Amino acid sequence: MQTHTDTRQERFASGFIAGLAAGILATGVMLLLNILLNGVSLPEEVGGAITRLMPASIFDALHRLIGADAKRIFVAIVVAGQCAVFGLIGGLVNLATTHPVLVNEKKNGAMRLGAGIFLALILWLASGLLLLPLVGAGIFGAQLSSGTGGTMWSLGLVGLIYGVLYVLLRNWFRIREQIEENQPGAQERRARAKRTRRDILRNGGIIVGVGVMGILAWRFISNGINGANNLAQLTKNFKRKIIPAPTPNYGTLQPAPGLSSEITSNDRFYTVSKNLVSDPTVNASSWHLEVKGEVAHPFTLTYDELLKIPTKQQYESLMCISNEVGGPYMGNALWDGFPLSALFERAGGVKTGATKVVLRAADDYSDSIHLSKALEPTTLVAIRMNGETLPQLHGFPARLLVPGIYGMKHVKWITSIEVVNYDFRGYWQGQGWNDAAPIRMTSRIDTPRTDTSLKAGQKTYIAGVAFSGNKGISEVDVSLDNGATWQRTTLKKPITALTWVLWELPWTPKEGDYTVIARAVDLEGNVQDPNPASPAPDGSSGYHTVSITVR
Ligand SMILES: Nc1nc2c(c(=O)[nH]1)N[C@H]1C(S)=C(S)[C@@H](COP(=O)(O)O)O[C@H]1N2
Numbered sequence: 001m002q003t004h005t006d007t008r009q010e011r012f013a014s015g016f017i018a019g020l021a022a023g024i025l026a027t028g029v030m031l032l033l034n035i036l037l038n039g040v041s042l043p044e045e046v047g048g049a050i051t052r053l054m055p056a057s058i059f060d061a062l063h064r065l066i067g068a069d070a071k072r073i074f075v076a077i078v079v080a081g082q083c084a085v086f087g088l089i090g091g092l093v094n095l096a097t098t099h100p101v102l103v104n105e106k107k108n109g110a111m112r113l114g115a116g117i118f119l120a121l122i123l124w125l126a127s128g129l130l131l132l133p134l135v136g137a138g139i140f141g142a143q144l145s146s147g148t149g150g151t152m153w154s155l156g157l158v159g160l161i162y163g164v165l166y167v168l169l170r171n172w173f174r175i176r177e178q179i180e181e182n183q184p185g186a187q188e189r190r191a192r193a194k195r196t197r198r199d200i201l202r203n204g205g206i207i208v209g210v211g212v213m214g215i216l217a218w219r220f221i222s223n224g225i226n227g228a229n230n231l232a233q234l235t236k237n238f239k240r241k242i243i244p245a246p247t248p249n250y251g252t253l254q255p256a257p258g259l260s261s262e263i264t265s266n267d268r269f270y271t272v273s274k275n276l277v278s279d280p281t282v283n284a285s286s287w288h289l290e291v292k293g294e295v296a297h298p299f300t301l302t303y304d305e306l307l308k309i310p311t312k313q314q315y316e317s318l319m320c321i322s323n324e325v326g327g328p329y330m331g332n333a334l335w336d337g338f339p340l341s342a343l344f345e346r347a348g349g350v351k352t353g354a355t356k357v358v359l360r361a362a363d364d365y366s367d368s369i370h371l372s373k374a375l376e377p378t379t380l381v382a383i384r385m386n387g388e389t390l391p392q393l394h395g396f397p398a399r400l401l402v403p404g405i406y407g408m409k410h411v412k413w414i415t416s417i418e419v420v421n422y423d424f425r426g427y428w429q430g431q432g433w434n435d436a437a438p439i440r441m442t443s444r445i446d447t448p449r450t451d452t453s454l455k456a457g458q459k460t461y462i463a464g465v466a467f468s469g470n471k472g473i474s475e476v477d478v479s480l481d482n483g484a485t486w487q488r489t490t491l492k493k494p495i496t497a498l499t500w501v502l503w504e505l506p507w508t509p510k511e512g513d514y515t516v517i518a519r520a521v522d523l524e525g526n527v528q529d530p531n532p533a534s535p536a537p538d539g540s541s542g543y544h545t546v547s548i549t550v551r
Pocket residue numbers: 269270271272273274275318319320321361362363365393394395406407408409410411412413414
């Protein structure tokens with residue numbers, strides 16, 4: 001049989017394709033094992049390390065540029081990256097394996113299955129001893145909730161699938177190529193195939209490039225339009241504080257379509273977590289809550305013991321520190337929980353010198369709050385939300401509630417509570433996010449939405465929500481003329497000072513183009529900050545603005 005000797009380029013290309021195909025399947029299995037059996041997910045660990053290393057400002061800018069889907073797009077890129085690395089390994093291995101121990105020359109140069117298993121072993125060691133420690137997950141994921149054992153077997157299985165599949169595919173490609181070689185016209189077909197490969201690469205590159213440029217241009221233009229409000233005038237008329245604070249203008253609101261409901265149902269409540277692929281599903285029967293550190297008598301609770309602690313009900317609204325002005329990451333619920341301080345009493349008290357309380361979670365998330373904040377009577381360990389057992393997405397079996405500071409500190413899926421005497425920094429603080437994280441007052445126009453067309457002479461309502469954390473709301477004003485004049489809106493008397501406030505202004509507009517702006521004042525008289533700031537590192541500020549056309 002006349003065999004054509006492959007060029008190095010061709011050997012790499014066929015090895016790459018075999019590696020890529022095997023890698024896509026192995027990656028799929030890895031993600032499935034992660035979701036179903038708590039196996040390790042390398043894309044999540046690598047992706048997590050990248051987001052942690054990224055300065056908060058860049059993270060934030062990317063988030064704004066790409067929008068709400070940033071997390072999904074990022075995961076897709078990292079997953080694709082992993083598949084590409086598998087392809088690359090396949091290509092390099094095919095270049096390097098000529099040794100008779102790995103390749104059986106008698107069988108047309110077929111790679112031995114043992115070579116695939118050997119490759120799996122090398123990959124297993126490299127990811128367990130190099131990659132995982134490098135991304136901060138410890139040797140074989142010792143720091144992860146999947147643990148060393150879970151990481152070892154899941155990585156091993158995924159590696160084996162890759163190694164064996166790679167060898168089979170690579171050999172299959174080779175046999176096919178050899179059969180084709182021996183048919184007439186092989187030279188021509190090879191040349192044509194090479195041209196096609198080049199064309200696909202070039203055209204694909206152009207399409208991706210144009211697409212990316214298009215998205216960037218579109219975001220740039222739309223950001224520019226939204227950002228063009230009369231800021232100089234707003235800041236000039238801005239009084240930081242009104243003394244005495246205005247007396248709230250409570251009244252009955254008309255049902256305005258589009259206005260948020262005062263209580264957000266569990267299935268409509270926003271969810272945010274660091275977890276790129278899946279959130280933890282905690283098994284209540286094996287779950288424990290450790291209370292430890294600078295306390296007299298550390299102890300551990302089971303879920304049944306936790307349920308026996310007397311609870312109280314508390315309405316509280318939550319807002320994510322990544323929420324843009326006017327953004328969706330806000331909600332209000334009725335929670336059942338017990339004061340965090342009850343756990344310290346049970347532990348025989350906090351030792352002198354303690355300064356902070358560290359919360360750790362089943363997804364390896366952590367954050368801390370100052371001891372004084374931890375001892376406030378409204379700081380709760382919550383176990384129910386709107387009358388239901390805490391839903392999995394919102395932190396089952398237990399989460400923290402700390403009114404006045406951002407959602408970031410409301411640690412979900414808590415596994416341990418440690419009192420410490422040093423300045424602990426949590427998961428997001430490594431990126432530069434504010435550690436104290438007090439909520440910056442905000443108001444959102446729920447209706448009408450931007451670019452709505454309204455009919456002249458027809459009565460409608462401008463309505464929305466305002467939130468200050470734990471300082472209440474005394475006044476919300478609306479401007480219809482880009483900040484030149486303001487009108488007071490009617491407030492729905494809020495449930496407590498820890499919740500958001502619904503507001504409304506009836507409006508029968510004349511024909512014209514309007515720039516509608518809202519601003520709030522809290523019960524201490526502090527006025528919402530008009531200076532626009534993006535969420536990183538302290539939370540967003542500025543006034544929500546919508547453009548309305550009336551015809
Ligand atoms: N364990 C854990 N707790 C967490 C997070 C997380 O990633 N892991 N994310 C925090 C962030 S950034 C926010 S805004 C809130 C969101 O809570 P929700 O999903 O119930 O709205 O949870 C916080 N608690």
